[in-house]
Structures are given as C-alpha cells and as structure tokens.
Amino acid sequence: MAMTNFQISKTSSILKWVLSISTEKHLKPSKSPFSERCRAFYPVKIPFCYITISLFSSQHALSEVGPTPGSQTVSRNSNTHRTEAQAALLDYFHCTKGLNFFDAEHMSMNSPIFLRKLIKNIENEKETRQALARFLQFHPINEFEAFFESLGLEPFEVSALLPCDSIYLSNPLLTNVHVLCNYGIPRSKVGRIYKEAAEVFRYEGGVLGSKIQAYEKLGLSKASTIKLIVSSPSLLIGDVNTEFVKILLELKSLGIDYDRILGHFSEKNSYDWNKMLGTLHFLSQMGYSKEELGGILIRNSGFLLDGSGSTTYSLIGLLLKLSVTMKEIMGLFLQFPCVQVSSFVENLRQGLKFMIEIEMEAEEIGNIVRSHPQVLGSCSLKKPNSLFAKLNVGKKRLCGIIKEDPNQLKNWVLGSKISRLPKSNKDQISLMQKTAFFMSLGFAENSDEMKRALKVCRGKSVELQERFDCLVNAGLKWNDASNMIKVTPQILNQSRDLIEKKISFLVNCVSYPLESLVAFPLYVSYTIERVKLRYLMYNWLKDEGMVSPALALSTVLACSDKTFILRFVNRHPKGPEVWEKFRKELSSG
Numbered sequence: 001m002a003m004t005n006f007q008i009s010k011t012s013s014i015l016k017w018v019l020s021i022s023t024e025k026h027l028k029p030s031k032s033p034f035s036e037r038c039r040a041f042y043p044v045k046i047p048f049c050y051i052t053i054s055l056f057s058s059q060h061a062l063s064e065v066g067p068t069p070g071s072q073t074v075s076r077n078s079n080t081h082r083t084e085a086q087a088a089l090l091d092y093f094h095c096t097k098g099l100n101f102f103d104a105e106h107m108s109m110n111s112p113i114f115l116r117k118l119i120k121n122i123e124n125e126k127e128t129r130q131a132l133a134r135f136l137q138f139h140p141i142n143e144f145e146a147f148f149e150s151l152g153l154e155p156f157e158v159s160a161l162l163p164c165d166s167i168y169l170s171n172p173l174l175t176n177v178h179v180l181c182n183y184g185i186p187r188s189k190v191g192r193i194y195k196e197a198a199e200v201f202r203y204e205g206g207v208l209g210s211k212i213q214a215y216e217k218l219g220l221s222k223a224s225t226i227k228l229i230v231s232s233p234s235l236l237i238g239d240v241n242t243e244f245v246k247i248l249l250e251l252k253s254l255g256i257d258y259d260r261i262l263g264h265f266s267e268k269n270s271y272d273w274n275k276m277l278g279t280l281h282f283l284s285q286m287g288y289s290k291e292e293l294g295g296i297l298i299r300n301s302g303f304l305l306d307g308s309g310s311t312t313y314s315l316i317g318l319l320l321k322l323s324v325t326m327k328e329i330m331g332l333f334l335q336f337p338c339v340q341v342s343s344f345v346e347n348l349r350q351g352l353k354f355m356i357e358i359e360m361e362a363e364e365i366g367n368i369v370r371s372h373p374q375v376l377g378s379c380s381l382k383k384p385n386s387l388f389a390k391l392n393v394g395k396k397r398l399c400g401i402i403k404e405d406p407n408q409l410k411n412w413v414l415g416s417k418i419s420r421l422p423k424s425n426k427d428q429i430s431l432m433q434k435t436a437f438f439m440s441l442g443f444a445e446n447s448d449e450m451k452r453a454l455k456v457c458r459g460k461s462v463e464l465q466e467r468f469d470c471l472v473n474a475g476l477k478w479n480d481a482s483n484m485i486k487v488t489p490q491i492l493n494q495s496r497d498l499i500e501k502k503i504s505f506l507v508n509c510v511s512y513p514l515e516s517l518v519a520f521p522l523y524v525s526y527t528i529e530r531v532k533l534r535y536l537m538y539n540w541l542k543d544e545g546m547v548s549p550a551l552a553l554s555t556v557l558a559c560s561d562k563t564f565i566l567r568f569v570n571r572h573p574k575g576p577e578v579w580e581k582f583r584k585e586l587s588s589g
Helices: 005-024 035-039 048-064 072-096 101-109 112-120 128-138 143-150 155-161 171-183 187-196 198-202 207-216 222-231 242-253 258-262 273-285 290-299 302-321 326-334 341-357 362-371 373-378 384-391 395-404 406-412 425-440 448-456 461-473 478-487 489-493 496-508 521-525 528-543 553-557 561-567 575-588
Strands: none
Touching: 072 101, 072 112, 072 128, 072 143, 101 143, 112 128, 112 143, 143 155, 143 187, 155 187, 171 187, 171 198, 171 207, 171 222, 187 198, 187 222, 207 222, 222 258, 242 258, 242 273, 273 290, 273 302, 290 302, 290 326, 302 326, 302 341, 326 373, 341 362, 341 373, 362 373, 362 395, 373 406, 384 395, 395 406, 425 448, 425 461, 448 478, 448 489, 461 478, 461 489, 461 496, 478 489, 478 521, 489 521, 496 521, 496 528, 521 553, 528 553, 528 575
16 A cells, blocks of 8 residues: 555655664764655565675675676666666565565675676666566566575575475564574575575574573673574574583583683684583593683684594694603693684694605604604694795705704795804814816806806705716817816716716617717706607608708707797608607606
C-alpha cells in the first residue's frame, strides 16, 4: 500500500534529525543514491550506529566492485550502471520481497559477483535501474546467492551451500543472522559460521541467544566470546562443550585470566579442544609448578593454540631427536623468545637445514642446538649461497665462525644488511701463493689479467701448477701454454686427469693437431660429450660433401646448438634425423 504524504513527511523528518546528529558527531551520512528512495518506505527511526556502518560497508563494496582503471568516462558510466543496478536490487529485496531494509541494503551492496550476473541479462539496455526492475518482476532469482556472498563467502563456497528445495530466504535464517550481528559479529564473518555450523541458523527464537549467553556466563568477555564463536562455530551446536569447560577450569587453576589466552584466538583457525586439553595435561606432567606453567602460557599462548597444541608436541619431539634432554627443554620453555611457537619450529628446522648444507659435522650441529636453541628458533636465516657471496667465505670458514660464536647467526637473518668479512690469514697466504704462480707465468702484478685470473681460478697454487704442467707435458711450448692461460684462465679449473683426457681425445679421436689448442684454448672447458656429438655430425657432413673438410676447431665448437643446427645440420635433408640419432646414442651410451 502506498504511503500517505504525512507518513513520508514524518519519516523524512526523523531521517533529517538522525543525519543532523551524524553531522554534529563529524561523521558522514550515507550517500547511497538509493537511500533517499527507500527512506519513504521504511517509517521507523534508523539507529545512528547503523548509518555509520552502512556508509563504510557501502563505500567498501563500491571500491571492491570498481571497474578496471581506464578512461574517466568509461569508469563513470560503469559506476552509474552498477549503482543503478544496486538500487534496483535493493528495491526488489526490500520493497518487493519485504526484507528488512538493513538486510536488503547489505545484500545489494555486498554481492558484486551476483550483481554482475544480473547486469549481464540487461547489458544492452540503456536505463539500467528500470530494465533490471522489469527483469526481476518476471525472473525469480536465488536469494541465497546474494545472501551468502554478502556474508563473506567465496563463489565456490556459495554454490556448495545453496539449498536444493528453495530459492527464498526464510525467517529463522534471517532471525539468527540478526542475533549474531546484534551481538557484535560482523556480517562478513557470519558466512564462515554458516559454512561450518548451518544447524545454528535453524534454531527457533531465543535458542541461539541463550547458547551465546551460556559461554559468557563461564566468565568470558564479549570480545573473547565473539572470537570463540567465529573460530569454532560448532560450539553453538548442542550443549556447552565439556572439553572447552575443562580447559577453562585448568587455566583458572593456573591463575590465568581466560581473556589472556582467548584474546589470541585467530578467526582463521579452528581449534580441537580435546587436543588442547591433552597438551595442558602433558605440560603439567613435565614437572612445572602451577606458577611456572601459568607464566609460560601467559607469555606465549602458542604453546596451547598453535595447531591446538600439536605444534608443541612437534617441537618437543624434534628437540629430543637432537639429544636435547627434557630438563633442557623445560628450561627453554621458561625462557622462550618472543616468537610464535609455529615460527620457532620452522626457524629451527631451517637452521638445521642451513648447517647441513654448509657441511657442518652432526656432532657440532647437536652441540649448537643444545647450547643455543633460542638463537636458532628466533632467526629466519638467509640461504647459504647468499651468505657465501655476501660474506665472501666458503663452507669451511662459515662453519668455523658459527662454531666459535653461534650468536653470529642473528646477524644473517632475512632482510639484514651484510658486509664482507676480511680475509683470514689462511686465505691471505693462499692468495699470495696464487699471485706468485700467475706472476711466474708472466702476469703483471695488479693487472686486469691478474685480477681476472685470481677471480675465476679455483684451487691452491700447487694444484694450478700441476694443471699447467699438463699442457706443457702434452707437448705445448711453455710460452704457448702461458698465453693460453692469459686468454682463458678458467681452463685451469679442470682437473689434471680431465685435461689429459681431453687433449688425448682432440689429437687421437678428432684428429686435430695439438697446436690448435693455442688458437682455441676454450676447447679444454667443453665436455667430451659435446665435442663427440659435434664431430660425429661434422664428419658425416664431410662424407656427404656438405661442409669444408678443414674447418677450425672454434668454428665447430664455439657456437650454440641452435646455431650449429642452422648453419650445419640443416644443410642436408637428412641432417636433423642424423643429428637426433647421434644425440640419442650418446645420451644412452
């Protein structure tokens, strides 16, 4: 029935009064473009607190559904279409279906995916609001889709929860949603409660409220009760959970205020009260006094909450495997660092992996874990390879630094700045010996050639000398071998045996003269498999008359496989087939 002018005037007066209060309180009134239209259909005083909440949720929803950045004109038109569609949906829910104004507004403003689906049905229409209103008159929609989405559920969760026998919202459902929201639970959290405890929303009037009050009567604050309900909705099913009550009694016996523990509840987690109760009993049996155990839980509730206590068992088991005694574990818990128990376990495992990767002896690792567990559990360490480069050290020296002072690990955490360490006396002596070796080959001191050789060549000076002697003993002149090192010093990274093997293969199998190494010393750096494959193909092409019979060593070997295939293999129609055949034979052999 249409409202009289008197009723409309009266409602407008009330709203003006409420808005004037919000202005005095320096709070902006809702600027929803369809609030004006719906005020005339809702002749009840609207609470001031809802005006502010509605404003926030509306603006937030608009920002979430906003169009992809583009031209200002397109964005403005898109916003207009969306706003008009929201207005039509609000009219439908409130004026046509008779839903509470607050429910209707929240659903229309916080179900962007559902709204986009509706708009697709009228995307060719110019007047969005009128077109959608007409569409809704003749096409019933599943109200649960918009409802569940507005409660914070994801699309895949919504589809799994849709009833099979109805598309219309029922009074018990909405009434129980109001109970939860009026108690202080945000609507965006109500969806999780429905997903995990749908039975709660079928309660008759007064039942849900009494169940919530039953938990408050146990001594919980309202804030803790809200966190409890959101994290563990199943507590609202049946009677008060007995395991949970036992946990509260245990905490009380330890002199712990419930809210000191429950205040750390995470709404993203679910809790197993039976496991938590078992953890409390286990910690009590370790030998702590009530005061000590109470202090441990107050300082770090993660012993009880992380994994519902299972993380604590994991930590104790890990330490026992590393030969840490139960007495030492008790001492660790009394002096536990300010870090989550789950993070401590992860850091400890990463620290063990770190020490294994730098090849520290098992006995030394155990000693460090027993003597400095707080350090290992508090530090999220950088990767070993990163430290080798930044500190300019090797595995052996890094092990020595840690064994001498495990507290050094604190300086190598993620995000920290690290400076290079000065070279040790041993490193200085090794550097001097390598410098002397290269100077004996004719390198000038402090020259670019010298710096490059020192940087790329690995091994002691004695080892480098042995590798150089291989070249000379193979028949190269001393000056030629020296010039080869100046051009390609990295060939000295090959072992003596490997250098001898590659030279023998070059002369005896590939049939190139030894002197070809002088022109192309990089040959020594290539694997024998690469050389075999290239020369199998090259010799086949020579037999087919497709390539010159006297190509330089560098011409055949220096280019990439892709270039070699383009320049040589593809010259013959059967070339790719033969190349693949040779490649498979070498890889299988």
